[in-house]
Each structure stands twice: as C-alpha cells, then as structure tokens.
Amino acid sequence: MGEELREGKAEAVEDRTAAPSERGAGRRSGDGARIWTALIIGVSIMVSCLFLSLGFVRFSKVSSNTIGATGSAHMDFEADQIIWRGSYSADGASSETAYRKISNDAAAVKKYLIEQGVSESEVVFSSVDIQKKYRSIYDQSGNYSGEVEDGYQLTQRVTITSGDLDKVEQISRDVSSLLRTGVEFTSESPEYYCSTLDELKLQLISEATDNARQRIDIIARESGAAVGKLVNSSLGVFQITAANTGTGDYSYDGYFDTSSRWKTASITVRLDYQLK
Numbered sequence: 079m080g081e082e083l084r085e086g087k088a089e090a091v092e093d094r095t096a097a098p099s100e101r102g103a104g105r106r107s108g109d110g111a112r113i114w115t116a117l118i119i120g121v122s123i124m125v126s127c128l129f130l131s132l133g134f135v136r137f138s139k140v141s142s143n144t145i146g147a148t149g150s151a152h153m154d155f156e157a158d159q160i161i162w163r164g165s166y167s168a169d170g171a172s173s174e175t176a177y178r179k180i181s182n183d184a185a186a187v188k189k190y191l192i193e194q195g196v197s198e199s200e201v202v203f204s205s206v207d208i209q210k211k212y213r214s215i216y217d218q219s220g221n222y223s224g225e226v227e228d229g230y231q232l233t234q235r236v237t238i239t240s241g242d243l244d245k246v247e248q249i250s251r252d253v254s255s256l257l258r259t260g261v262e263f264t265s266e267s268p269e270y271y272c273s274t275l276d277e278l279k280l281q282l283i284s285e286a287t288d289n290a291r292q293r294i295d296i297i298a299r300e301s302g303a304a305v306g307k308l309v310n311s312s313l314g315v316f317q318i319t320a321a322n323t324g325t326g327d328y329s330y331d332g333y334f335d336t337s338s339r340w341k342t343a344s345i346t347v348r349l350d351y352q353l354k
Contacts, residue, residue: 143352143353144309144350144351144352144353145294145297145298145303145305145350145351145353146294146310146348146349146350146351147290147293147294147297147348147349148290148293148314148346148347148348148349149286149287149288149289149290149291149292149293149346149347149348149349150286150289150344150345150346150347151282151283151285151286151289151344151345152282152342152343152344152345153278153281153282153342153343153344154321154340154341154342155272155278155340155341155342155343156272156339156340156341157243157270157271157272157338157339157340157341158241158243158271158272158273158274159239159240159241159243159270159271159272159273160238160239160240160241160242160243160246160247160268160269160270160271160339161237161238161239161268161269161270161271162237162238162240162246162249162250162265162266162268162269163235163236163237163238163266163269164187164235164236164250164253164263164264164265164266165233165234165235165236165263165264165266166180166183166184166187166233166234166236166261166262166263166264167180167231167232167233167234167262168180168183168231168232168262169211169229169230169231169232170229170230170232171229171230172229172230173208173230173232175230176208176229176230176231176232177206177232179232180206180232180233180234183234183260183261183262184203184234184236186256186259186260186261187236187256187261187263188201188203190253190255190256190259191236191238191249194245194248194249195242195245196238196240196245196246196249200238200239200240201236201237201238202236202237202238202239203234203235203236204234204235204236204237205234206232206233206234207232207233207234208230208231208232209230209231209232209233210227210229210230210231211227211228211229211230211231212225212226212227212228213225213226213227213228243270243339246268247268250265250267250268253265267337269336269337270336270337270338270339270341271336272341275318275343278343279316279343279345282316282343282344282345283313283345283347286345286346286347287311287347287349289347290347290348290349291349294349294351298353303353303354304353304354305351305352305353305354306351306352306353306354307351307352308349308350308351309350309351309352310348310349310350311347311348311349311350312347312348313345313346313347313348314345314346314347314348315332315345316332316334316343316344316345317332317333317343317344317345318333318334318335318341318342318343318344319333319335319341319342319344320335320337320338320340320341320342321338321340321341321342322342323342
C-alpha cells in the first residue's frame with residue numbers, strides 16, 4: 079500500500095512538472111501564427127502600394143503627354159430687330175366706365191402709332207388687366223379703421239416689334255403728342271435682338287476652334303514637340319454684351335444683353351491633343 083501511494087505521488091509530481099512545458103509550447107505556437115499573419119498583412123499592404131504607385135506613374139505619364147490651349151473669338155454686330163413696350167391705364171368709379179375710357183385710349187395709341195409709320199402687323203395689344211381700387215378710412219381721432227372700395231383701375235400693354243430700328247427708337251423717345259391727348263402712357267426702354275444669332279454663334283465657334291489650334295501649334299513648334307490626335311474638346315458659354323463694355327458683364331452661365339443696339343459676342347473653345 080505504501081509503495082502504491084509513493085508511486086501515485088511520483089506520477090502527480092511528473093504531471094505537474096510536464097504541464098508548464100506543454101503550456102509554453104502552446105504559447106509559442108500561438109505567437110508564431112500571429113507573426114505569420116502580421117507578415118502576410120504587411121506584404122499585402124506593400125504589394126498594394128506598389129501597384130498603386132505604378133498605376134499613378136502610368137497615369138502621370140499619360141496625363142503629361144498632352145498639350146492643350148483655350149482659343150477665343152469675338153465679333154461686333156448690330157441688332158436687326160427692336161421690341162418696344164408701353165402701357166396705359168384708366169380709372170373709373172365702375173368697371174364699365176373705366177373700360178370705356180381705356181378703349182378710347184387704345185384707339186388713340188393705335189392711331190398715333192399708325193401715323194408714325196408703324197404697321198398694324200407690328201403692333202400687339204395685350205388683354206386688359208382689371209383691379210379694384212381701395213381707399214383707407216380713419217376715425218375722428220385719426221386712427222386707421224379699414225378700407226373701402228374706391229372704383230376700378232384698368233391697365234393695358236402694347237408691344238411693337240419691328241425691323242426698322244431708327245423709326246421705333248424715335249417713337250419711343252417722343253410720346254409727348256400722345257400724352258397731350260390725355261392718354262396716361264408709360265414708355266419702357268427698347269430691347270434689341272439679332273435674328274441671325276444662330277449663324278453668328280456657329281461662325282464664332284469655328285473661329286475660336288481655329289484660334290485654339292493655332293496656339294497649340296505654336297506651343298508645340300517652339301517646344302520641339304509633335305501634335306497627335308485630339309483627345310478632348312469643350313465649349314465655353316456665349317457672352318453677348320453691349321459693345322465697348324469689356325468683360326464686366328460676363329456671367330458664369332453666359333450673358334445676353336438686350337439693352338444695346340450695338341453688341342459684342344464672344345466664345346471660348348478648349349482643345350487637348352496627345353503628343354507624338
């Protein structure tokens with residue numbers, strides 16, 4: 079019995095002696111796996127960076143192997159169409175009274191325009207706008223106490239569209255004879271347009287494109303390079319300004335002046351070519 083107890087103790091001692099060694103081996107095995115994992119991740123990152131850098135270098139070479147320039151063109155021109163607008167109004171205690179008056183005013187306006195050389199086909203009368211008028215009332219102490227109806231006001235607009243700019247300009251500046259007839263006429267500033275604007279734009283695009291190509295040819299020749307094929311082109315926005323006003327009226331979305339008879343139209347074209 080004593081010998082069996084001693085043998086059991088010896089085995090227990092051997093088990094306790096062996097356990098730390100086995101645990102150490104397990105830890106070393108886990109540390110090795112983590113090291114390999116870290117190495118694999120590190121190598122993957124390095125390879126990815128290498129491919130990215132190679133791709134960037136290639137992109138830089140392709141991008142730097144181009145030549146580009148922006149060409150421009152402008153043209154001065156005169157409008158060939160004028161639009162002039164005016165309006166007149168009439169008041170009355172009732173809508174019927176006001177309408178009779180504005181009908182008489184419309185006849186006087188039409189007669190005046192015809193006498194000035196405007197044809198009936200160039201004149202357009204709008205529909206009559208009718209509005210009620212109100213008058214403020216106050217009590218004996220001067221305090222505001224509300225509003226009451228005070229008749230009607232009717233307004234009508236007339237538009238003249240013509241190719242005779244000199245004639246309509248003269249009429250728009252001198253409406254005194256019309257005012258003397260009792261018509262409460264309000265004259266607006268004329269607007270000027272060009273009926274051949276589309277053809278003008280196409281011509282400007284062609285000239286701006288030629289200008290851009292000339293600039294590219296000069297740059298390439300002076301730098302000893304050879305121009306290859308076109309890789310990109312873009313069109314700017316049209317700027318139509320009053321003549322001799324410079325670029326102060328230019329807008330990001332384009333500008334279209336209607337206040338001036340004499341105008342300047344401009345456009346830009348961007349071209350990019352590969353170098354041989």
